[in-house]
Amino acid sequence: MESKKKDRAGETVHLEFESHSHNEQFARVVSAVFAARLDPTVEEIEDIKTAVSEAVTNAIIHGYEKEIGVVHLDLTIEDKSLTIVVRDEGAGIANVKQAMEPLYTSKPSKERSGMGFSFMEAFMDEVTVESELGKGTEVRMVKRIGSIFPL
């Protein structure tokens, strides 16, 4: 973990887990527990959990497909913001812009609506995606807590 000699500004926890579908829920809960420190509302927690779900499910379903790989989840708190980075070392995305379009999915089916990235964008304040074919994908999301009712 590079954060050993990090600046005093933020604090990061790092999580690694295998790309089994049941770990999607584990990642959701760990993110909620970490975010608890920012004293969010229940709605803000739900937003965070939905975004984590979508990003982790993508890593599991699209990143690793049939194989089992490691999903990395970094959670950082800095002032009143939570930054969530979900990373896989899987298939990668050829065209990120297209992948992020609402309703676009490379796996049309009942369960895949092509709305995953749209949900992340709707529920978080910032979403950026970096990907390289054959190398993997990194989704970085920021949520500012308490932006509606500043204390």
Next chain:
Amino acid sequence: MESKKKDRAGETVHLEFESHSHNEQFARVVSAVFAARLDPTVEEIEDIKTAVSEAVTNAIIHGYEKEIGVVHLDLTIEDKSLTIVVRDEGAGIANVKQAMEPLYTSKPSKERSGMGFSFMEAFMDEVTVESELGKGTEVRMVKRIGSIFPL
């Protein structure tokens, strides 16, 4: 994470966090959430939380003392057992046998009772400690779930 090419028997999640005292609680809750997969009783969860709390507090207080370092927490489920490994790269322990004796503490004070290792041994089924001065300490604990009233 070495577990990328692990045997199919168990499943591990790996967590890294900084040695701030508030992370003791984070580690405790995350361990409980992971352990919940084994369908434990409230009492078994309390045992696990107490043991994690003691091991992580030791890494923070004794391992890193005044500096901030990284604490590693590995949680593994295999059949009906949970293995918890807490590791620091801090001060290390000169005499592990003595350190594990009930009431032994190198920091006598109101808060340190010298009972940390005794609690881990009382609440978990196995506890082993490996340590090297100046290198760090690794505490490995196993809890078998459902051992009193097997289902």
Next chain:
Amino acid sequence: TGEIKRFLRDDGMIKISRSLKEMATKARAEKEKLGVSLGREPTLDELAGALQVEPTELAAAMESGAEVESLYKTIYH
């Protein structure tokens, strides 16, 4: 046998899944109540304070909704 019965009745012997679900149910009711009295969404700390639990524990328990239970059942049983 009195000893064993007492042991079985102890709260410690109930499954954590049930305990978490109960906390989640209480949290949903309390959230509505606090929302009305505060005139806005309660924060996690306010909700945890009212329920006398740790905010982190509450954040973990809130996952224990009915849908999640059935999801767990399909995956694990």
